Structures are given as C-alpha cells and as structure tokens.
Amino acid sequence: MQDTKCFHCGDSCDRQLIEFDEKSFCCAGCKTVYEIFSTNDLEHYYEIQAAAGSTPKFIEGKYDYLENEEITNKLIEFNDGTIQIINLYIPNIHCSSCIWILENLKKLNPNVTNSQVDFPKKTIRVTYKQAEFSLKNLVLLLANIGYEPYISLDDFEGKKKATDRTLIYKLGVAGFAFGNVMFLSFPEYFDLGSSAASGGEFWLNKYQHIFRWLMFIFSLPVVFYAGWDYFVSAYKGLRAKLLNIDVPIALGILVLFLRSTYEIAFHVGSGFFDSLTGLVFFLLLGKFFQQRTYSFLSFERDYKSYFPIAITRLNDQGKEETVPVQEIVKGDKILIRNEEMIPVDGKLVYGNAQIDYSFVSGESEPVSKTVGELIFAGGKQLNGVIEMVALKSVSQSYLTQLWGNAVFETDKTTTFQNITDSIGKRFTISVLSIAFIATAFWLFHDPSKAMNVFTAVLIIACPCAIALASPFTLGNMLRIFGKKKFYIKNTQTIEQLSKIDTAIFDKTGTITTTQKSTAHYEGMPLTAEEESILKNTIRASNHPLSRSLYDLLKEQNIITLDEYEEHVGKGLESSKNDISMKIGSADFVGKAKADSLLDTSIYISTNKGYKGRYVFQNKYRDGLSDVFKDMSQSLNLAILSGDNEGEKERLEALLPKLTPLYFNQKPDTKLEFIKSLQDQGKKVLMVGDGLNDAGALAQSNVGIAISENINVFSPACDAILDASKFQQLYSYILASKKAIRIIKMSFVLSLLYNCIGLYFAITGQLQPVIAAILMPLSSISIVIFTTVMTNLIGRKLG
Known part of the structure; x- marks a missing residue:
C-alpha cells in the first residue's frame, strides 16, 4: 500500500486506500472529486497532467459568514441583481490542469456563466447567476473540488494584499x-x-x-x-x-x-x-x-495605461464640460450618451437607462434601470442620454481588467x-x-x-x-507607448503590430477631426420645437458627425425624449409628444435620392416629411498626407468609409496616388473586407473610431481606436491612440518592429x-x-x- 499513489492528488495511500472505478484514492475527498469530474465529463483534467489535484478540506460552517449581505457586498466586484462577479485568490492553482478545471466550472454548475484564471496571481474571476447560486455556494463548490479560496480580512476591508516576501x-x-x-x-x-x-x-x-x-x-x-x-x-x-x-x-x-x-x-x-x-x-x-x-x-x-477617454461632467450651473475620466470623484454629476461606457458606480438621477453589461458579465440581455437605482461601472448605455451621480472614483485597474476580459478575446494568435x-x-x-x-x-x-x-x-x-x-523588451515598450499616449492592450499586440503589411482606415472620426468641422443648413426651416428635439436627440449620440452638429447648434433646454433609438451605420430616431424625427442618411430618413454625392450631410425628416440637411465641410487631421506618404513606403493602404463619395476628390488629392477608396461601407461589409484580405495572407491593421468599426477592429490582426474627446470604449480594439498623436502612428509601428529586432x-x-x-x-x-x-x-x-x-x-x- 505504501507504493500506491492517489489517482487524483498523487499523494501516498499508506494511511488509507479507497478503491473506486479501478483507481486508487487516498481519502474520500479525492474519490468524491473524481466522481464529480467523471459524472460531468471532465476526465480530461487527468489527461492534461496526471495526479494534478489536491485533497479537498471540509470544515462544516466555515463559510456561513458569506450569508451576511453586508460582508458579501464588500467582497463582490459587480452585482446588478441578476449577475454577480467576484475575484477569488486560489492558493492551490499550480498547473495547466488547475487552469482547465477552474475555467470549466460552468460544467459543474450551470449557474456559473464564466470563469477566468489569472495564473501568475493565482486568482479566478467568476461570473454567476445569483438567483439560485450564492457566493457561499460558489466557495463551497471550489472547496469541494480541492481549490478552496483564501478570503481574509484584507479582502473584506478592500485593502491591497501584502507583498509576498x-x-x-x-x-x-x-x-x-x-x-x-x-x-x-x-x-x-x-x-x-x-x-x-x-x-x-x-x-x-x-x-x-x-x-x-x-x-x-x-x-x-x-x-x-x-x-x-x-x-x-x-x-x-x-x-x-x-x-x-x-x-x-x-x-x-x-x-x-x-x-x-x-x-x-x-x-x-x-x-x-x-x-x-x-x-x-x-x-x-x-x-x-x-x-x-x-x-x-x-x-x-498599470499607472500610465488608463484609457484615454473623457467624460462629460455637468457643473453646478448644469453646463457640460469634458474632463479626463480619471478626474471623476464621488458626488460628480455625469452625462452618459448612447453607446457610452459607464466609468464609475453611481446612482441614476435622470432618464431611463437600458444598460448592456455584456462587457462585464458576457450576458447580452440589457438591464432596465429607473431614477434612483444603482448602476455599475463597465455597463454601456443603449437608450438615449442619462445622467448619474458618481458614488466612487474611477478604478483604473478595474478598467484595465475589463479591457482584458476573456469574453472579448478573439483568435488573434501570436507565435512569439x-x-x-x-x-x-x-x-x-x-x-x-x-x-x-x-x-x-x-x-x-x-x-x-x-x-x-x-x-x-x-x-x-x-x-x-x-x-x-x-x-x-515588450514590457518596457508598453510603458513607453503609454507615455506617448498610445495605449496597448498587451505585449502580444506589439508583436502583431510589427508584422502588419496592410493598413485600413475609417474616414469619419478617424482621419477627420470633429473639433474643427463646419456645417450649413439647406431646406425647410425647423420650428422651435423641432430644433429642441433635434438638439436633444443628437445630444444622446456619440457619432462624430452628431458631436460636431451638437456643438454647432444653439443652446436648447434639456428635455426627456419619449423614444430614442440609434441604428448603427444608418442614423437616429426619436419622438417627443406628437413629433417623431429621423436623423441620418438620405435613405434612412425616407428621401428618395441624396441631394449630392459630393458632400457629407446629415438629413432630417419629421412625421410631416423631409425637412432638410446639414452639409459638412470635413476637416482632415493635420499631417494626414505625410502619414499616408510614409506608411505607403512599406504598407498597403486603403480607406474604408461608411460615408458617400462626397470627399473622394479631396481624399485623392491628399493621399498617395492609387490609394484604394471604398465608400458606402456598412459595418458588416468592413468586417468581410478585412477577412478577405486575411484569407490572402495579409496581416491587417484597422484604424477606426471604435463605434461602427467594432467588428472590423475585432477581425483585424491589430485594431486601433482613435480617441478624441468622447467616452467610447470598445473591447474589440487592441490599442487606443490619442487623436493628438495621429501623426506619430507610423513611428509607433516602426518602433514595434525595432522592439522585435532588440529581442x-x-x-x-x-x-x-x-x-x-x-x-x-x-x-x-x-x-x-x-x-x-x-x-x-x-x-x-x-x-x-x-x-x-x-x-x-x-x-x-x-
């Protein structure tokens, strides 16, 4: 018996030998864990690494304190009433088998929707449905399979764990x-x-x-x-x-x-x-x-890698001001537009919220919130504009963790x-x-x-x-890029960036700037009520043209719209009292034919019919010609725009000759275009604004979102470039190539x-x-x- 090893944990069975399913176990605990794994089709655990488990410890009543709501609220990272998320420290994590079984917890209990292991830190981030599965149930499940979490007073008080000495x-x-x-x-x-x-x-x-x-x-x-x-x-x-x-x-x-x-x-x-x-x-x-x-x-x-996103804060006079997200403190009143990320935990004080928490939990079903209810950081507003009061300051580490959430991992494999x-x-x-x-x-x-x-x-x-x-090498490059306002998700992105041979650019909000655009109105005059509805409708949108028009229109009183909906790649739709309004492309508002293919316009119609359009004169980013000229020496370039051909002549004059220009591209056609290039063996860089380009950013080998002064965050992107550093883009690509040479x-x-x-x-x-x-x-x-x-x-x- 002394030479017999436990099939589950590998320890000697000299004190006790239990035979089950033609296998030997050192105790009832190891036998129970084996039964759990085998009945849930998880025997692959033992194929990855033999005897990789640990003997579970059962202590009756040890975790009864987790039934106390005050304690669990301190420990839980996210809680919207349906889904809870918690980070737990698991000292017993030691090999690939541990990672595999812990990331398959949903097979042991269907109430667990996602589990992600951070092997170097020995932590697991678990998302679970709280209706039939409490935090205590989760901890007991982990303990029963030999991965008992370590929960200390430091966790309860929110203190940072002491350094391992x-x-x-x-x-x-x-x-x-x-x-x-x-x-x-x-x-x-x-x-x-x-x-x-x-x-x-x-x-x-x-x-x-x-x-x-x-x-x-x-x-x-x-x-x-x-x-x-x-x-x-x-x-x-x-x-x-x-x-x-x-x-x-x-x-x-x-x-x-x-x-x-x-x-x-x-x-x-x-x-x-x-x-x-x-x-x-x-x-x-x-x-x-x-x-x-x-x-x-x-x-x-970590300190420098905060997302270069700004947020709209309402001052004491109710005026809107754009401030860096890290300046938000408890008590600030914040404006959240459609498709914007909620940067902090807070209380809803205006508007009806439809919040997409899939960025946090992976659950795509929007959650409705009314005035007075709590809303959590990481959610995305889907139904117009809301106002909230911050209850906490921004946690940069939390945002960084959100960006790296496994829910949004794509197959951007790296071999380095x-x-x-x-x-x-x-x-x-x-x-x-x-x-x-x-x-x-x-x-x-x-x-x-x-x-x-x-x-x-x-x-x-x-x-x-x-x-x-x-x-x-790559770690130091992350730090350097962060100082230069180029925020990269991870070190693998640097390697991918060094290998790209094709660069695709969106137009509006990417190579154009929203800060210097001008526009004039053509059509039937809008009534005062229609102007108010127009201003409040585009107030809720984050599209670059919407932001430009919002800044150009005169001040209006803030009103609550009866209905609001944004159709990605098409336009906006809203209603107030007996007036409904559509804002967007000519086709979307019901105009049979666009007035001109040679300009960029926002068309407007009401329930009374077509009203008119705002014609924009785009302002391209400084140094655009130089950037494309330099990049064309080693990369294949193309413009992939959702707008019409109105700017074609201007672009042809600004860009290197024979640069392909594709207009009227929908989000799904952008994605398919990039996929077709990759099928030809191309390594594709996609540069967009993070809104209509989410699919293309995710499909590309490297997706870079240009950030100006809008709070748009897309987990699909691999890097965020501050708009003020657009002229440095090619320098960053060359720097990534040099980093690989250093290695x-x-x-x-x-x-x-x-x-x-x-x-x-x-x-x-x-x-x-x-x-x-x-x-x-x-x-x-x-x-x-x-x-x-x-x-x-x-x-x-x-």
Whole structure:
C-alpha cells in the first residue's frame, strides 16, 4: 500500500486506500472529486497532467459568514441583481490542469456563466447567476473540488494584499549561509593543513572536520528551503514530460550537494559547499533583481495605461464640460450618451437607462434601470442620454481588467512566446547533452575536474537570459507607448503590430477631426420645437458627425425624449409628444435620392416629411498626407468609409496616388473586407473610431481606436491612440518592429555569452561559484541591454 499513489492528488495511500472505478484514492475527498469530474465529463483534467489535484478540506460552517449581505457586498466586484462577479485568490492553482478545471466550472454548475484564471496571481474571476447560486455556494463548490479560496480580512476591508516576501526570506537565508560557509572555507583556501609552521597541523587535527560539518549544516537550509523551488519546478516539468529551464539548475544543485556530502563523510575532500551556497544565493539574487525590475515596469504600465477617454461632467450651473475620466470623484454629476461606457458606480438621477453589461458579465440581455437605482461601472448605455451621480472614483485597474476580459478575446494568435519556449526547451536539451558528454570526457582524462565541469556547464548555460529578453523588451515598450499616449492592450499586440503589411482606415472620426468641422443648413426651416428635439436627440449620440452638429447648434433646454433609438451605420430616431424625427442618411430618413454625392450631410425628416440637411465641410487631421506618404513606403493602404463619395476628390488629392477608396461601407461589409484580405495572407491593421468599426477592429490582426474627446470604449480594439498623436502612428509601428529586432539581438548576445562560458566550463577552467556569479550577471546584462535600447527608441519617438 505504501507504493500506491492517489489517482487524483498523487499523494501516498499508506494511511488509507479507497478503491473506486479501478483507481486508487487516498481519502474520500479525492474519490468524491473524481466522481464529480467523471459524472460531468471532465476526465480530461487527468489527461492534461496526471495526479494534478489536491485533497479537498471540509470544515462544516466555515463559510456561513458569506450569508451576511453586508460582508458579501464588500467582497463582490459587480452585482446588478441578476449577475454577480467576484475575484477569488486560489492558493492551490499550480498547473495547466488547475487552469482547465477552474475555467470549466460552468460544467459543474450551470449557474456559473464564466470563469477566468489569472495564473501568475493565482486568482479566478467568476461570473454567476445569483438567483439560485450564492457566493457561499460558489466557495463551497471550489472547496469541494480541492481549490478552496483564501478570503481574509484584507479582502473584506478592500485593502491591497501584502507583498509576498518569501523570496526575500530565502535570499536572506542563502546569503547568511553563503557568508558563513565562505568564512569556514578560508583554511581550505589557504591550505593550512599542509603548513605545520603556521599551526596548520593543529587545525587539521582539531577543527577541520568540525568546520566541514558546519558547512554541511549551513547548506541544509539553502538546499531544502532557499533552493527548493527549483526542485519543485523541475519535478513538475518532468512529471508533465516537459524540460523547463529549472531542470539543469536543480540537477546542478543536487550534484553539488551529494558530491560535497560524500567527500566530507568519507574524508575525501572538503566538498563544494561554498560553490553550492554561492550558486543558490546568486540565483536568488538574480531572480530578486528580475522580479523587482519587472514589477517596476508593470507598475508604471498599470499607472500610465488608463484609457484615454473623457467624460462629460455637468457643473453646478448644469453646463457640460469634458474632463479626463480619471478626474471623476464621488458626488460628480455625469452625462452618459448612447453607446457610452459607464466609468464609475453611481446612482441614476435622470432618464431611463437600458444598460448592456455584456462587457462585464458576457450576458447580452440589457438591464432596465429607473431614477434612483444603482448602476455599475463597465455597463454601456443603449437608450438615449442619462445622467448619474458618481458614488466612487474611477478604478483604473478595474478598467484595465475589463479591457482584458476573456469574453472579448478573439483568435488573434501570436507565435512569439511559443518561439521563446521552443528555444528554451532546445537549449535545455543541448545543455544537458553537453554536460554529460563533457563529464564523461573528463572522467577518463582527469576525474578530479569532472564534477566541476559538470556543475559549471549546468550553471553557466542556463537559458534565463533568453527567457527574459521578450518580457522585458515588450514590457518596457508598453510603458513607453503609454507615455506617448498610445495605449496597448498587451505585449502580444506589439508583436502583431510589427508584422502588419496592410493598413485600413475609417474616414469619419478617424482621419477627420470633429473639433474643427463646419456645417450649413439647406431646406425647410425647423420650428422651435423641432430644433429642441433635434438638439436633444443628437445630444444622446456619440457619432462624430452628431458631436460636431451638437456643438454647432444653439443652446436648447434639456428635455426627456419619449423614444430614442440609434441604428448603427444608418442614423437616429426619436419622438417627443406628437413629433417623431429621423436623423441620418438620405435613405434612412425616407428621401428618395441624396441631394449630392459630393458632400457629407446629415438629413432630417419629421412625421410631416423631409425637412432638410446639414452639409459638412470635413476637416482632415493635420499631417494626414505625410502619414499616408510614409506608411505607403512599406504598407498597403486603403480607406474604408461608411460615408458617400462626397470627399473622394479631396481624399485623392491628399493621399498617395492609387490609394484604394471604398465608400458606402456598412459595418458588416468592413468586417468581410478585412477577412478577405486575411484569407490572402495579409496581416491587417484597422484604424477606426471604435463605434461602427467594432467588428472590423475585432477581425483585424491589430485594431486601433482613435480617441478624441468622447467616452467610447470598445473591447474589440487592441490599442487606443490619442487623436493628438495621429501623426506619430507610423513611428509607433516602426518602433514595434525595432522592439522585435532588440529581442532577436538579445538572443544573439545570450548565445554568444553561453558559447564563451561553455568553452571555459568544458575545459575545466571555470569554478561553479564563478559560474553562479556570472549567470545572474548575464541575465542582468540582458535586462539592462533591452531597457537601454527600448528607452533609446522612446527618445526617438519624441
């Protein structure tokens, strides 16, 4: 029974053995979890990684406090009365099997609609229906399958979790042991045992064995505490039939420890305890430096990466003013237009809200809210204009999390990380092969050098530098782009941006600016009541032409419309009292034929028939010609516009010759156009305004939304570019290409370093402790190189 392992968790069944379904389990808990998985068609959990589970713990009444509404309201991230969302910390998450089962919770309980794991943070974000499934039920479900969440007072009080200081403690232990072992090794260094005149004979007889066994004692916490993570990581990798970069490190530590213990136990020599403790100390020192540096980059990225969206705030006089979203504070009165994102939790004070919370929960059914009810950040208003009072300030981290919601992940695959992993795997195989071949050679020629050669090769050739090149380069580029008002969703987007060969642009609101447009009216005069309805109808819309016209029309009293609806790509429809109004294209308002194909217009009709139109003179963004001229040198360009051909001649004069211009394009035809290009092998960049272009932005390899002064947020986009930086767009594309070149240069540097180091290691000229010092230095040098080079790119961006 002692040799029998539990099928679920892998622990020994020496205390209790339960046989079920021709499998062995160590306890009833593991057997129950297996039954749950097997009856819900989740046996694939064990195929990903054998014995990956953990034994569930059952404590009766432990989570009864979650029935207290006051406590649960503090813990829950989102609650609209139907759907609840919560982030939970799961300490037991440790492998791909954990991720798979936790992201399939909906198969265990249909009330769970979505679950997303953040593996590095060991957290899970769960969306569930609260009517028949409470937070307590969710926590018990997780505990019953061996993934009990950790809920602390810090979670209840909303405090930030304390920083994990385990690495610091391990570094302290390794440093203390290394210093003492070096001190105890001095007699060995100076060979005092061979010098009777200096008292060496007395030391040799009385203290040599004591010093050596003291070094052994100091090495124990280094190997079995400070360096234990390397063994765990290597074991898990081998168990999953994967060779990770910790395998050669763990092997080197183990060989040093066993060889050193053998030497002092059988009085063969003093061992390599100085090299052993020094190796672990410098490895941890390198890891600490890497962790701190990357945390700094991540912090700066998080702090700077707020969405460049503005919100309309109503001052004490009721006047509208546009302010950055991060300036909203508790008590501010905010105007939310149709299709706008709600940036903060608040209370509805004007209008009838139809809110789409699919951005948050994935549920597409709109939720109706009336005056006095609470509305939550992340929802999108679908029915005209509303006013709300903010109850909280904006949480940038929440918005960032919303942008990265798995609900909106598209199949924009990237291979760069796979390339890095592939290099690391091949590198590990090569290192192990070289180590064994070199050791075999020295065993025949000079056995005294064989151990040093073996350990030095394993240490010096660690592919840590290769693994660091990508995250540090791309992470720093995210920070730099953020400073330049180019806000990118993730590092994979930078790589995709470096590969694009085709750029597609929307026209209105993308290459045109809404801030400098002019318009004049042609047609039957509007009555005062019609003018009021017109102003209040377009007040609720976020279309660039609507915003331009709204700014040009004279002030009107704010009224509540009886009906409002926006037809994407067509126009607006509203009614007040006995007057109904349509605003949009000629076809939409019922005009048989447009007055002209050579201009951009907004047509207006009422229930009395066609009234007239506002004719716009578009203002194109400064530097448009230069941007397209530069981009045309390396990219295929095209304009894909939903407007008519009125601006065709002006565009042909502004843009490079033979630039394709496509007009009267609907949102779905834009998407299909991009898809057809991709079918031809093109890597497509779509630049739009985030409104009618959501489908095209999602379909493209990289979708960039231009942001001016409107609060429009589309999870479909991969990046948001501040409109003031439009002229820099091509510079950002070139910078992404340079970032990839920096990564490739880092690979070459790492390979050069390893070749030189391996030469000295194989020839027996490199001691393990020197190799242990050089290894983190190589990693640090890669970090410095990538940081300096990316900062130089940032300076050139201006």
